[in-house]
Each structure stands twice: as structure tokens, then as C-alpha cells.
Amino acid sequence: MHDMSPHHPRYQSLLLRDKMAKAYQEGILADTALIAHGRGEAFDYILGEKTNLPALNSIKAASAALLLAENPILSVNGNTAVLAAEDMVKLARILPAKVEINLFYRTPQRVMKVEEVLKKAGATEILGKEEDDYFPIKGLEGPRSRAHPEGVHRADVILVPLEDGDRAEALVALGKTVITIDLNPLSRTAQTSSITIVDNVVRAIPLIIEEISKLRGCRIDELEAIVHEFDNQRNIDSSLQLIAQYLEKDGK
Secondary structure (H helix, E strand, C coil), X not given: CCCCCCCCCCXXXXXXXXXXXXXXXXXXXXXXXXXXXHHXXXXXHHCCCCCCHHHHHHHHHHHHHHHHCCCEEEEECHHHHHHHHHHHHHHHHHCCCEEEECXXXXXXXXXXXXXXXXXXXXXXXXXXXXXXXXXXXCCCCCHHHEECCCCXXXXXXXXXXXXXXXXXXXXXXXXXEEEEEXXXXXXXXXXXXXXXXXXXXXXXXXXXXXXXXXXXXXXXXXXXXXXXXXXXXXXXXXXXHHHHHHHXXXXX
């Protein structure tokens, strides 16, 4: 990384940017992954680069939904693998849940590289590998329609950080509870998903892990009440209000 002091106010953000650039050079990520990251970075900047109250509310609902799930699946794309592989593997272990590789720009080489990243992070069972069986997801075409028969297809609750809108919409249409982590509250993924966490994936997943350990002792009806009382659109609106407040304050 360029010579950057840890005292730089945006040091953490710059570290992540460097991580993404290296992953692109190593062939893990497509060039468009960097564009997506940059867009998220802009929203994170406006949200103060911290986890806000609406995000904490959705993290609680997401954690309850994952604990209630019969077949939870953690869907991992390139950006998620690069930014949060270890946390995703830890979350998979504590639930327990299966991890499935799902790439928008899917090539055999990239799938193998993401698999390597996950294995290095400690994953033992990974679905969606290049040689694995798959069925297409109804309503989608091309490589991104691939889903493992024992993974996304069987899942009742799916955590899909940094997902694309078409896929999120298709999964919701199949009757699945879709949890996403997306810094852009206006994206189609954020607007379509069942539970949207407007936060940075590197902050959100450790907080989901913490929340799951807190909620684990709750009764099923208590967990169901948390999910039932959560209003995703209202929560997204709260995130948009925070953005509006920031812009208003900055414009004065």
C-alpha cells in the first residue's frame, strides 16, 4: 500500500480499497467489482463510515431470521470474499450454515480463486464450486442463474451481501427470505430484499455474529416477533433520512 499513516482519518477505508485493488490484480475480482466498491464507499462516507441505528435494527432482525432458518445459506461473491471471508466462515460455523459461491461475472478461474480465499479463511464445506451440480434460478439467465441444489435452492433464508438486483428479486420471488448488506439504500437489491442492512460488510458481519450470540437464548416466539415487527421499507427510509441530514448539514 502507498505510504499511509494509520492516523489518516480514512485509513480503514483506504486499506479496504488497497485490498480490492490487489484482488483485482490477482484475478479474483472483475473490473466492475471495483466500480461497485467505489459506489459503496461514497455512500459509506455520507453515512459517517459507522454502523447507524437503522443498520443495527436490521442486523437484529437478520440475526433472528438466520436463527429461525431451517436451511440458512451464506451466498458469497467476489467482493464479499475479498472483504469478509473470515467473518463469513465464522458466521457459517456458529449458525451453522452452508457457504455457496455465486459470481455475477463467473469464470472457472475466478470461481477457483474465490474458493481458495474461502478455504484459506477456514471454510471446509463450500458449494457452488466449478465442478458442482447446479440448477438455474427461475427468472434469471446466464452464469449468474446458477444455484446449488443443496444450497440456494433448498434455502429458506439467504444472506447475500453485495448482491445484484435481478438475483435478489428472483430469490424473493421464489419465496425465500433474502437478507442483504448494501451501502446504497436506493439500489434495487436494497429495495427488493426482505431485510436490508445499510452498512459496510466489514462492520455488519461481525455485528451479526455478536447479535446471534445474544439472541441464541431466546424462545422461538421471541425471535419470530423480532422478524415480524421489522419493517424493511421503514428502516430503509430511516437510512435515507440520515443521508438527507448529512447533505443538508453539508450544504449549509
